[in-house]
Amino acid sequence: MAKIIDDETIENVCILAKLALTEEEKEKAKADMQKMLDYVDKLDELDTEAVEPLTHIFGSDNVFRDDVVTNGDCRKEMLANAPKAREWQYQVPKTIG
Amino acid sequence: MKQYETVIGLEVHVELATKTKIFCGCSTEFGGAPNTHTCPVCTGMPGSLPVLNRQVVEFALKAGIAANCRINQYCRFDRKNYFYPDNPQNYQISQLYLPICQDGWVEIETSAGKKKIRIHEMHMEEDAGKLIHDEWEDCSLVDYNRSGVPLIEIVSEPDMRSAEEVIAYLEKLRCMMQYLGVSDCKLQEGSMRADVNLSVREVGSETFGTRTEMKNLNSFKAIARAIDGERERQIELLEMGRAVVQETRRWDDNKESSHAMRSKEDAKDYRYFPDPDLLPVHISDEWIARLKASQPELREEKQQRYQEEYGLSAYDAGLLTESRILSEKYEETADLCGNPKKAANWFMVEVLRLMKDRGLEPEQVTFTPGHLADLIQMVERKEVSAQNAKKVFEKVFEEDIDPVSYIEEHGLKIVEDTGLLEETLQKILEENPGPLQELLGGKEKVFGFFVGKMMKELKGKASPDAVREALTKEIEKRK
Numbered sequence: 001m002a003k004i005i006d007d008e009t010i011e012n013v014c015i016l017a018k019l020a021l022t023e024e025e026k027e028k029a030k031a032d033m034q035k036m037l038d039y040v041d042k043l044d045e046l047d048t049e050a051v052e053p054l055t056h057i058f059g060s061d062n063v064f065r066d067d068v069v070t071n072g073d074c075r076k077e078m079l080a081n082a083p084k085a086r087e088w089q090y091q092v093p094k095t096i097g
Numbered sequence: 098m099k100q101y102e103t104v105i106g107l108e109v110h111v112e113l114a115t116k117t118k119i120f121c122g123c124s125t126e127f128g129g130a131p132n133t134h135t136c137p138v139c140t141g142m143p144g145s146l147p148v149l150n151r152q153v154v155e156f157a158l159k160a161g162i163a164a165n166c167r168i169n170q171y172c173r174f175d176r177k178n179y180f181y182p183d184n185p186q187n188y189q190i191s192q193l194y195l196p197i198c199q200d201g202w203v204e205i206e207t208s209a210g211k212k213k214i215r216i217h218e219m220h221m222e223e224d225a226g227k228l229i230h231d232e233w234e235d236c237s238l239v240d241y242n243r244s245g246v247p248l249i250e251i252v253s254e255p256d257m258r259s260a261e262e263v264i265a266y267l268e269k270l271r272c273m274m275q276y277l278g279v280s281d282c283k284l285q286e287g288s289m290r291a292d293v294n295l296s297v298r299e300v301g302s303e304t305f306g307t308r309t310e311m312k313n314l315n316s317f318k319a320i321a322r323a324i325d326g327e328r329e330r331q332i333e334l335l336e337m338g339r340a341v342v343q344e345t346r347r348w349d350d351n352k353e354s355s356h357a358m359r360s361k362e363d364a365k366d367y368r369y370f371p372d373p374d375l376l377p378v379h380i381s382d383e384w385i386a387r388l389k390a391s392q393p394e395l396r397e398e399k400q401q402r403y404q405e406e407y408g409l410s411a412y413d414a415g416l417l418t419e420s421r422i423l424s425e426k427y428e429e430t431a432d433l434c435g436n437p438k439k440a441a442n443w444f445m446v447e448v449l450r451l452m453k454d455r456g457l458e459p460e461q462v463t464f465t466p467g468h469l470a471d472l473i474q475m476v477e478r479k480e481v482s483a484q485n486a487k488k489v490f491e492k493v494f495e496e497d498i499d500p501v502s503y504i505e506e507h508g509l510k511i512v513e514d515t516g517l518l519e520e521t522l523q524k525i526l527e528e529n530p531g532p533l534q535e536l537l538g539g540k541e542k543v544f545g546f547f548v549g550k551m552m553k554e555l556k557g558k559a560s561p562d563a564v565r566e567a568l569t570k571e572i573e574k575r576k
Contacts, residue, residue, distance in 0.1 A: 016366055018180050055173065055371040061379045064151035067115050070122030075132040078140055088131045089238035092182040095228060 005033045098336065100300040103328045104308075105263055105293060106255035109270060110248050111280045112224065112288035113156045119223050119247035120147030120190065120375075127286055131240040139223075139245035141185035147374055149174075153247040154197070154378060156279045157221050158388050160249055161198030163273050163395060164216050170380045172197045174221075174372045182239050183225040191250075193369045196220035197378075203273070205265040214266050215254040222248050249279075255294065255305065260321040267291060267317065276395050276421045281460075284315050291320060296341070297331045306331070307341040311355055313348050323348040327355060399424060407437035416445055420459035423448070426466050433470035440473060447487060451494050464497045472500040482557035485509045511558055518559050522567055525550045537576060544568065 003009075010026050010033075013019075021029060075088055084091040118125055121138035137145035161168055172195045176188040201216035226244040230237050251270065257263050271282040271289060282289040296308035311327060314320045326348075331341050346355040394402070396418045403414035418424045427444045431437035452462060472490060475481045481489065481504050489509065492498045504510050525547060526533050536543040551564045 012366075016178075016368070056373065056376055058376065061377045063148060063376050064154070065122065065148045067117050067150050067152035068122065069117050069124045071124070071134075071136045073133040075130075075135060078132060078135050078137075081140075081142065086234075086236075086238060088133075089229070089240050090132075090182070092237050092239060094230065094235050095182055095237045 003037060005030045005037065009033075101297045101328075101332050101335075102300045102302075103258055103324070104255050104296050104298060104305055105257040105259075105324065106308075107251075107253045107257070107263065107266065108292040108294070108310075109251040109253075109267065110224075110290045110292075111160075111251065111270070111274055111282060113153055113247040113249060114278065114280050115150055115152045115156065115247055117150055118245035119150050119153050119221070120245055123245065125246050127288075129242050131238075132242060134242040135244070139185075140241050141187070147190065149375060149378070150247065153221055154380070155388065156247075156277075157197045157219060157249050158380065158385065159277045159392065160251075160274065160279050161201065161219050162385070162389055162392060163277055164198070164201040164203050164219070164251075166198035166201030166216060166219060168380060168385055169195050169197055169199060170382075170385075171195065171377060172380070173377045174375045175369045176372045177367045177369055179367060181225075182237060183228050183244070185226065185241060185244060189223060189225065190372055190375070191222035191369075192220035194371070197380075203266070203269050205262060205269050207259075207261050207265050212256075212262065214256045214262075217252045217254050219249050219251045222250060224248050255296075255308075260324040263293070263324060264317050264321060267320070272396050272419070272421075276393060278393070284317070287315065290315070293320065293324060293327075295324065295327050295331070297328060297335065306335075307343050309341065309343065310345045311348050312345060312358065316350075319348060319350040322350070322353055323355065326353065330355075393421075396421075403437075407431060407441070409437065409441055413441055413445065416449075417441060422459040423462065426462065426464075429466035430469045430473070433467055434473040434477075436473060436477065439477070440470070443469060443473060443490070447490055448494070451491065462494075464493050468493045468497060468500055475500065475504065479560055480504070480511055481509055482511065482560060485557040509557060511560055511563075518555070518563065518567055521551060521554050522571055525554060526571070536572060 007026075007030075010021075010030055013029075013033075014021055014026075079085045079088065079090070082090045112125075115125055117123060118134075118139055121136050123134045123136050123139055126134065138147055158168065172192065174190050175193045177191045177193070178188045180187055196218040198219040199217070201219070202213045203216065204211055204213050206212075224243050224246040226239050226241040228237050228239055253266070257266060267289075274280040274282050274289075280288055284290070291314055293311045293314060294308050295311065296306035298304065298306045309327065309331070311323050314323055327346070334341055342357075345358040347358045348355045399418045400411070400414040403409045403417060404411060407414075409417070417427050423444070427440060430444070431440040434440055448462070451457075452459075469490065472481070472486055472493065476483055476486045485504075489498075489500050489503060492503060493500055529547070529550070532543045532546055536547070547568055548561065548564055551559070551568070552561060555564070
């Protein structure tokens with residue numbers, strides 16, 4: 001039986017995802033998340049006893065690069081992506097360390 | 098009052114000395130202008146793909162081998178999810194489920210003797226960007242030059258019981274990393290950072306108390322002060338019958354106190370999961386064997402060798418091996434001049450004094466060992482006085498001059514067999530008829546007066562022994 005998505009869970013997920021939802025949106029999200037968990041419940045019915053957990057679908061490993069500098073100064077292009085920039089830095093709302 | 102014991106475990110972050118970042122070809126050089134070392138990967142642009150720097154794995158393995166760890170030959174990267182502007186991807190790439198190294202130990206030495214500190218794990222991860230809080234504009238500015246710089250996080254078991262043990266452990270790690278060439282471990286530049294997990298319990302208790310984690314400790318002194326302060330704070334709470342709250346605290350070294358940053362109940366849930374962008378790492382037996390074979394001589398082995406090969410005391414060998422760079426300079430000097438003990442004295446007295454005077458780090462000491470070796474040999478052959486040799490060495494230390502030609506050019510070479518000694522002797526005796534009479538009359542005290550005059554006049558070009566000998570002969574002649 002899947003976990004029931006209650007108000008407390010929704011609150012917690014909102015804090016983690018930095019989302020501010022209205023009461024109406026919360027109810028909708030609750031129902032959506034419940035559906036997802038029910039689906040996982042369905043998957044749980046499968047017997048996976050003899051199946052190795054899979055994290056990567058490609059069979060390869062050890063893809064490396066050499067320790068050689070290949071990138072130069074492209075801050076102009078990089079900062080073009082920033083909603084706000086100042087003194088060659090990304091400007092963000094005040095955060096307290 | 099009850100007796101309390103402090104229980105401490107450390108999380109140490111060490112920035113690896115690679116040329117490039119962990120997942121992209123941006124430079125890791127310290128101090129570049131803001132955002133000049135950034136690209137789509139280390140600023141978390143959608144669609145960019147990280148590719149692992151092989152050197153990071155090598156450095157992590159070297160550190161793990163030196164700290165007696167078991168290597169997880171199949172390891173993976175995981176995403177640690179959190180929102181903060183220093184982290185452009187909204188997740189940090191780290192290792193949770195299969196860290197590269199586990200279950201190691203290092204040995205520390207304190208006034209109480211030797212002790213093993215167990216290492217729970219070492220894992221590879223990326224550093225975050227740097228935030229500057231602009232009070233004036235009420236905003237924060239982000240520089241991502243440090244974002245993606247490779248780190249290893251070394252997590253100890255809660256095996257330490259005092260600030261002294263913590264400092265010894267950190268010094269041990271720093272020395273080890275420097276010898277391995279894995280990191281320069283500069284606390285001030287942030288290339289070594291320590292978080293302290295601390296709890297207290299009654300002496301004899303088997304269970305741990307509730308622990309707090311302290312951050313923002315950027316010097317050994319700050320770490321020692323923070324440990325003492327936190328121990329006192331927790332004991333005070335317990336004595337008042339209150340509970341210690343599990344929380345992260347930020348140390349303020351100016352105020353010499355800490356304050357709570359965020360409490361663990363504050364929805365701290367990193368929702369780790371395997372990073373699908375990065376393929377697993379498989380470390381073969383051959384790879385480990387090759388690294389084991391290429392591990393450099395570490396400090397303890399070097400210290401032992403100096404005692405056996407050079408006949409130095411344990412204390413001297415310890416002092417000379419504190420820095421790998423300096424020990425290499427010492428060894429070269431010792432081998433070139435053929436007198437390891439004399440060379441050791443020069444390093445422990447003159448080199449260390451000049452470094453301290455000028456506030457230099459070992460890597461800033463640039464003189465050629467061959468120059469010091471030449472100077473040592475000249476002193477041994479009595480070609481230059483010990484006093485002048487010290488002055489010449491300052492020139493060697495600062496400008497790396499060739500002492501042999503410098504001594505010639507500046508007329509500092511001892512000239513025992515030329516006429517200069519005789520000439521000076523006659524001159525001094527002539528200039529001081531009164532004391533000469535006294536000396537001839539048997540007043541031995543005046544002997545020292547003449548030796549002093551001679552040495553001053555000769556400016557070290559003759560040894561005190563030679564001056565004494567010449568003076569004695571002359572007096573005998575005149576008597």
